[in-house]
Amino acid sequence: MRDWMKRAVAIAIAVIFVLSTIMVSFGAEMSDVSSHWSKAYVNEMVNKGIITGYTDGTFKPEAPVSRLEAIVMISRLYSSAEIDSVYASSKALYEADFKKYAIPAWAQKSLVFTMQKGLVPSSILTNVMSGDKQLEAKRYEIPVYLGRALGFSDDSKVYVLDFEDADKIPKSALPYIGYMADKKIVSGQTNYPSTSVLFNSYGIVKRGEMAKMLKLTADIMGTPSQPVVAPTDEAVISIKGTVYSVSQSNGSITLIVENSAGTKLTFKNTSSAVAVTKVSSAVSISDIASGMEVELEVSGDKLYSVEIKESSTSSSNLEGYFQKTYFKLESDGSNRAYVVIEVDGSDKEYPVGTNIKVTLDGKASNVYSLSADDKVSFEVASGAVTEVEAFSKSGSASGYVKKIDSNGKYMIITDKKDDDVDYRFNIDSKADVERNGEDAELSDVRVGDDVTLSLKYAVITAIDAESVTSKVTGVLKEIVISGEPKVTIQDEDKKLVTYQLSPEFEVEIDGKSAGLYDLRLNYELVLRLETDIVKTIEADDQVVISTITGEIESISTSDDTIKLTDSSTKKTVYVRYTSNTTLEDYDGDTLRESGFSRGDIISVIGTDNVGSFSADRIIKIK
Secondary structure (H helix, E strand, C coil), X not given: CHHHHHHHHHHHHHHHHHHHHCCECCCCCCCCCCCCCCHHHHHHHHHCCCCCECCCCCCCCCCECEHHHHHHHHHCCCCHHHHHHHHHHHHHHCHHHHHHCCCCHHHHHHHHHHHHHCCCCHHHHHHCEECCEECECECCHHHHHHHHHCCCCCCCCCCCCCCCXXXXXXXXXXXXXXXXXXXXCCCCECCCCCCCCECCCCCECEHHHHHHHHHXXXXXXXXXXXXXXXXXXXXXXXXXXXXXXXXXXXXXXXXXXXXXXXXXXXXXXXXXXXXXXCCCCCCCHHHCCCXXXXXXXXXXXXXXXXXXXXXXXXXXXXXEEEEEEEEEECCCCCEXXXXXXXXXXXXXXXXXXXXXXXXXXXXXXXXXXXXXXXXXXXXEECCEEEEEEEECCCXXXXXXXXXXXXXXXXXXXXXXXXXXXXXXXXXXXXXXXXXXXXXXXXXXXXXXXXXXEEEECCEEEEEEEECCEEEEEEEEEEEECCCCCEEEEECXXXXXXXXXXXXXXXXXXXXXXXXXXXXXXXXXXXXXXXXXXXXXXXXXXXXXXXXXEEEEEEEECXXXXXXXXXXXXXXXXXXXXXXXXXXXXXXXXXXXXXXXXXXXXXEEEEEECCCCEEEEEXXXXX
């Protein structure tokens, strides 16, 4: 047991060391490339394990690429079996130089392979590190390395380049850059506002640019095939079970399966010696994932083949409690994110799927933001987690109350920073409620209150509400005197809005205390609210006079009414006039009723009574 623990600790330390020096592949879209021009190239190369992202879920497409990083990426265009074979047979040639030039361990295999393959010169070892700092790749170098990967070797061929700084390109790189430009793999740069196209040979290579060049090169090279190595003459047996965990490190695979009796069995081998198959499609060793149904061919603890059963590709919805996220170093040098989730009292390990969707407490998130014991509902497809809906074990939310269910089952709040975003939370029947610092009931909380909610797995366990004071102005249009008195005003946007009055409401007219009965329609009001309840009404005893202009639709002399189309709102308005209403033309001359007819344009001055307009003066314009 102690030896096992030592090995486990050693592996953990090695993984942590690697994670501190290289980038990590998340198997999902990087968070900072959604609007970047290189998005499609980045996502494809990340998903294929050619290039990787950072532990915080970003890709940093504008960051420079070091020579070592570029060499590792280029080596991944080849199969891991070929890389392993070359490394095993040739690593001894370079061990002394690796120590002399302080070459980090994570880059050594790729360096051996690319140097032996003739993609990069052995002299590059003197120019990749400066102390403990990696040196950046130059733009003229990458086309050379990738051109050799494509088999280009005609150094004598002459290319005419359109770059205005072509004379500054190193002569040895000119044919490769010409070849790669013809293939549309490399291109020039412009510096706004200049329209000059430069190659900028000694400039940096950005990560987004590197992703594009790798993708286009990989398209020409094709995808390396999965090596299949036949079992030896040892006794081989078949075992069926469910993948409990799978890990790859230093070119080896360790697979733990759980059989029908619940026993966990461990098998190992070099990754290149394991054949992986599936009836309906081509698969590779990287497709093996926790939760898959598999049939193995093994001898002792040595693994020779894995057949992925068709049922493994179906999706399933599960629930559990999140435990942790961690990374596994794969045989090709890339890393994959895994999650551990407690399901039915047992920890299960799942790889993070490509383009995984994660929400936490209703907001878009990622697996790296989840905490231990968060409750999760998750979907597993082809053995990998593809969707997670998580709720914090404990958390909080704040906003303005938009709606409270009449039965007290749930509450909807509006985000304080974005009033177009709402969140809904169920309410625990025993939730504690305070309003304005005092104990309260849920029924005391008002729409519009500023609330801070305590949550447990997205269920409200406590509500701390504060009323929000505000002021609105408008013209009084209606008063309702009942058990719950209300007033209706026409606001500045010409909309009718009704407000409930507080039991302790106060009325002031021209600064003097008054009563509700003292108010008159068309008084201009200032309402002072506590959330949505009127606490104070301030009124000016002058009736607001309005003016409307429009075209007469009809005139009824029997009930002294003019039907008018308002020219500003295009709505029909009924204008009431009396014997005291002044009727006149545009020059001020007095008119009779008979002086107005259908189609006339008139201007009416008076008071708006909601639904009708009382005219003090009617002027015929034309």
